[in-house]
Amino acid sequence: xxxxxxxxxxxxxxxxxxxxxxxxxxxxxxxxxxxxxxxxxxxxxxxxxxxxxxxxxxxxxxxxxxxxxxxxxxxxxxxxxxxxxxxxxxxxxxxxxxxxxxxxxxxxxxxxxxxxxxxxxxxxxxxxxxxxxxxxxxxxxxxxxxxxxxxxxxxxxxxxxxxxxxxxxx
Numbered sequence: 001x002x003x004x005x006x007x008x009x010x011x012x013x014x015x016x017x018x019x020x021x022x023x024x025x026x027x028x029x030x031x032x033x034x035x036x037x038x039x040x041x042x043x044x045x046x047x048x049x050x051x052x053x054x055x056x057x058x059x060x061x062x063x064x065x066x067x068x069x070x071x072x073x074x075x076x077x078x079x080x081x082x083x084x085x086x087x088x089x090x091x092x093x094x095x096x097x098x099x100x101x102x103x104x105x106x107x108x109x110x111x112x113x114x115x116x117x118x119x120x121x122x123x124x125x126x127x128x129x130x131x132x133x134x135x136x137x138x139x140x141x142x143x144x145x146x147x148x149x150x151x152x153x154x155x156x157x158x159x160x161x162x163x164x165x166x167x168x169x170x
Contacts, residue, residue: 008113008116009113011116011130012108012111012113012116015108015133015137016105016108018137019104019108019136019137019140020105022140022141022144023101025144025148025162026097026148028162029147029151029162030049030094032151032159032160033049033151033154033155035089037049037151037154037155038050038087038090038093039087040154041085047083047146048085048150049147049150049151050085051082051083051084051085052143052146052147053087053093053096053097053147054082054083054084054085054086054087054096055082056097056100056140056143057097057099057100057101058078058079058082059082059100059136059139060100060101060103060104061077061099061100062074062076063104063122063136064103064106064107064108065103065107067107067120068118068120070121071121071122071124072120072121072122072123073122073124104136108133111129115129116128116129116130117129117130120132122135
């Protein structure tokens, strides 16, 4: 195995693990929330957790379905509709969430080292597969951060840290 191939293989291993960690972080957040918290939003210019989930799932399905051969912005995608609060239950939220992640993680799993420098298109713009992965790393972590932040505001002192808890001095 050449040095470049081993670096590529390690890159794929690491990004898969990071995305799976990201998914688990959001799911641990959902577990701490009451159902009504999933649909709460502070004002008309903000999104609820359910809306963020719907948007992320829509993005994942569009970007990662047949991504090596078709533009990542599929003609059937209704991006504006992703920001309408149409999810009505925790169960539906998980269905939408898992639909997007299933498409995305299967696509990541299908990647071989030789795909990483292949050119694909997102909104007619060329990207290497590495660029597309990193674009999604940024995008999904941004939204997972929003989900966690909303949850922390709602739970206040009842929030259970997802990482290393802050030491509280008495």
